[in-house]
Amino acid sequence: MNKRLMLNMRERAILTSMPFMAALGPQALARMMESVVVNHHETRDVLFREGEAARHFYCVLNGYVRLYRLNREGREADVRICGPGDTFNEWLLTAGDTYPCNAQAAEPVTVARFDLAKVRALAEEERDVARAVIHCLSTCVRSTLEVVANDRLQTAPQRVATYLLGHCPADCTSASIRLPFQKTLLAGKLGLAPEALSRAFSSLRQAGVTVRGRLIQISDVSALRQI
Amino acid sequence: MNKRLMLNMRERAILTSMPFMAALGPQALARMMESVVVNHHETRDVLFREGEAARHFYCVLNGYVRLYRLNREGREADVRICGPGDTFNEWLLTAGDTYPCNAQAAEPVTVARFDLAKVRALAEEERDVARAVIHCLSTCVRSTLEVVANDRLQTAPQRVATYLLGHCPADCTSASIRLPFQKTLLAGKLGLAPEALSRAFSSLRQAGVTVRGRLIQISDVSALRQI
DNA sequence: CGTTACGTTGAGGCGAGTCAAGTAACGTGG
DNA sequence: CCACGTTACTTGACTCGCCTCAACGTAACG
Numbered sequence: 472m473n474k475r476l477m478l479n480m481r482e483r484a485i486l487t488s489m490p491f492m493a494a495l496g497p498q499a500l501a502r503m504m505e506s507v508v509v510n511h512h513e514t515r516d517v518l519f520r521e522g523e524a525a526r527h528f529y530c531v532l533n534g535y536v537r538l539y540r541l542n543r544e545g546r547e548a549d550v551r552i553c554g555p556g557d558t559f560n561e562w563l564l565t566a567g568d569t570y571p572c573n574a575q576a577a578e579p580v581t582v583a584r585f586d587l588a589k590v591r592a593l594a595e596e597e598r599d600v601a602r603a604v605i606h607c608l609s610t611c612v613r614s615t616l617e618v619v620a621n622d623r624l625q626t627a628p629q630r631v632a633t634y635l636l637g638h639c640p641a642d643c644t645s646a647s648i649r650l651p652f653q654k655t656l657l658a659g660k661l662g663l664a665p666e667a668l669s670r671a672f673s674s675l676r677q678a679g680v681t682v683r684g685r686l687i688q689i690s691d692v693s694a695l696r697q698i
Numbered sequence: 699m700n701k702r703l704m705l706n707m708r709e710r711a712i713l714t715s716m717p718f719m720a721a722l723g724p725q726a727l728a729r730m731m732e733s734v735v736v737n738h739h740e741t742r743d744v745l746f747r748e749g750e751a752a753r754h755f756y757c758v759l760n761g762y763v764r765l766y767r768l769n770r771e772g773r774e775a776d777v778r779i780c781g782p783g784d785t786f787n788e789w790l791l792t793a794g795d796t797y798p799c800n801a802q803a804a805e806p807v808t809v810a811r812f813d814l815a816k817v818r819a820l821a822e823e824e825r826d827v828a829r830a831v832i833h834c835l836s837t838c839v840r841s842t843l844e845v846v847a848n849d850r851l852q853t854a855p856q857r858v859a860t861y862l863l864g865h866c867p868a869d870c871t872s873a874s875i876r877l878p879f880q881k882t883l884l885a886g887k888l889g890l891a892p893e894a895l896s897r898a899f900s901s902l903r904q905a906g907v908t909v910r911g912r913l914i915q916i917s918d919v920s921a922l923r924q925i
Numbered sequence: 926c927g928t929t930a931c932g933t934t935g936a937g938g939c940g941a942g943t944c945a946a947g948t949a950a951c952g953t954g955g
Numbered sequence: 956c957c958a959c960g961t962t963a964c965t966t967g968a969c970t971c972g973c974c975t976c977a978a979c980g981t982a983a984c985g
Contacts, residue, residue, distance in 0.1 A: 538843075540847040540851060541851075542851040542852065546851060548846075548847055548850035548851045549850075550843045550846045550847050550850075551843065551846075561836075561839075562835075562836045562839035562840050562843070563836070564832060564836060565829070565832055565833045565836050566833060566836055566837060566840075567836070567840060571840055571843060571844070572843065572847070594828075594829075594832065595825060595829070598822060598828075601821075601825075601828040601829075601832065602792075602821075602822070602828075604832055605791060605792055605821065605828065605831055605832060605835065606792045606793060608789075608832065608835035608836065608839060609788075609789045609790070609791060609792050609793055609794070609835065610793060611839050612788075612789035612835060612838050612839050612842060613789050613793075613794060613798060615839060615842040615843060615846065616765075616777045616778065616789070616798060616799065616842060617798070618846055619775075619777045619778075619842060619845055619846055619849065619889075620767040620775055620777050620799070622846065622849050622850070622889075623775035623776075623777075623849070623889050624767060624768075624769040624773060624775045625769065626940070626941090627940080627941070653963070653964095654963075654964070655963070655964085662846075662849075662850050663941080663942095664941075664942055664943080665963085665964070665965090666941085666942080666943085666964090666965075666966085667940090667941055667942075668964095669964065669965055669966080670941085670965090670966085672965095673965085673966090684950080853972070853973090854972075854973070880931075880932095881931080881932070882931070882932085890973080890974095891973070891974055891975080892931085892932070892933095893932090893933080893934085893973090893974080893975085894972090894973055894974075895932095896932065896933055896934080897933085897934085897973090899933095900933085900934090911982080
C-alpha cells in the first residue's frame with residue numbers, strides 16, 4: 472500500500488518518455504525532476520478523496536487510475552480514467568484548493584507525483600512547463616467535452632462502438648482489439664452499469680463484434696460505424 | 699448578421715474588465731488588444747461549425763452562446779453554455795486544428811474574437827497571457843468534469859436544484875433568482891429536454907420552489923438541498 | 926390583434942439502472 | 956495439481972426516468 476520508491480534509472484527513463492515530460496527542454500525537465508516522487512498503489516487503494524486539500528499533480532506511469540465522484544447515497548460515477556502517460560489534477564494548478572473528485576487505483580499502478588505549488592511556480596518561470604501544462608489541459612478539456620456529448624447523444628451500443636472505433640487503426644476493414652483494463656472499468660468510463668456494457672456487447676454481435684475475455688474481434692469496421 | 703464593429707471606447711472598457719483580460723499586465727493587454735475584433739450576432743446565428751478549420755478564440759461580452767454537437771440523426775446536445783466573461787475555444791490553443799463542436803448565438807450576443815495563432819504565439823512570449831490561458835482552461839476542465847458527474851449521478855429535479863443552489867447567495871434561508879436566459883437554454887445546459895425541465899420545476903414545487911416566467915422563488919433553501 | 930415562438934401538460938415507449946441468480950475466470954493455499 | 960474462495964462477467968425480470976410526440980395554454984412582439 473502506497474510504497475514510496477526512490478527514483479531509479481528505469482523509472483526515470485519511463486517518466487521522461489511520457490508526453491508531458493518529453494516536450495520539456497533540459498533545464499525545465501531537470502527542475503521538474505527535483506520535486507517528483509514515484510509511488511506504487513495496489514488495486515482499490517485511494518490516492519485522495521473529494522474535498523481534501525489539493526496537494527499533488529500526477530502522471531500515470533503504469534496501470535489505470537479512476538477519478539470518480541459520489542452522490543449522497545454513495546453511488547459512484549467515473550468522470551475520467553487515466554492510463555499510462557495521462558496526467559491528472561492539472562486543473563488544480565490555478566483556482567481550486569480542494570480535490571473535486573476521488574482517485575482510486577483500478578489495478579496495481581505506478582504514478583509520478585509532483586507538488587502542485589512547485590509546478591505552479593515552475594509554470595511561471597519555465598516557458599516549457601507552461602506550454603506542457605497548457606497542452607495537457609487542452610487535451611483534457613477536449614476529451615471531457617467529448618464525454619459530455621457522447622453521454623447526451625449516444626446509446627450504450629453506440630458508446631461502445633465509438634470506443635472500439637477509436638481504438639482501431641484508421642482505414643482497416645477488420646480489427647482485433649485487446650482491452651487494456653477490465654470491463655467494469657470500461658463500463659464506468661462510458662457511463663454505464665457493467666450489465667449495460669455486457670448487453671451492449673451482445674447487441675453488437677449482430678454487427679460482427681465477437682468478445683472473448685478482453686479480446687475483441689471486429690469483422691466489419693464499416694458496419695460498426697453504422698450503429 | 700455578423701456585423702463587425704470597430705472597437706469603441708465602451709467595448710474596450712467592457713472587454714478589459716472581463717476576468718480573462720483583467721489579470722493581464724499593461725504590455726500583455728496591449729498586445730492582446732492588437733488582434734481583437736468585436737462582433738455582434740443575432741439569435742440563432744452560427745459562429746462556426748464542427749469540423750471547420752479552427753481560427754478563433756472567443757470571449758463573450760454580452761448574451762449567451764451555445765456550444766453543441768450533433769449526432770447522425772441531427773439531434774443536438776449542448777456541451778457548454780457561455781455567458782458574459784466566459785471564454786471558449788481556449789482548448790484549441792494547442793493540438794487541434796478543427797472545431798470539435800458548433801457555436802450558436804442563443805440570443806443577440808456581442809463577442810470578442812482573437813486569432814488563435816496570435817494568442818498561441820503570445821502565450822509563448824507573455825507570461826501573463828500563459829497564466830490567463832492556464833486559468834481559464836483549469837476553470838473549464840473543472841466545470842466540465844462537474845457536468846459529467848452531475849449527468850451521471852443526478853436526476854432531472856436534482857440537476858435543477860443544484861443549478862438553483864449554485865446561484866443562491868451562500869448561507870441564506872430563502873432566495874429569489876432571475877434566470878439569465880430562456881428555459882430552453884437551461885434545459886440544454888442541464889442535458890434535459892425542455893419538457894423534462896418543466897416537469898422538474900413542477901416537482902420542485904413541493905420543496906418550496908415557485909416559478910413565474912424567469913423569476914424563481916425559493917422559500918426554503920435547506921429543503922432544496924435535501925432533494 | 927394576430928402571429929409566432931415559448932412553455933406546460935398528458936400519454937406512451939424505450940433505454941438503462943437495479944436486483945437477483947447463475948456462470949466463468951482467477952488466485953490462493955493445501 | 957486440485958479444491959476452494961473470490962471476483963468478474965453474463966443473463967433475466969422488473970422498475971423508473973426521461974425522451975418523443977401531440978395538444979394546448981401563454982407570453983412576446985410587430
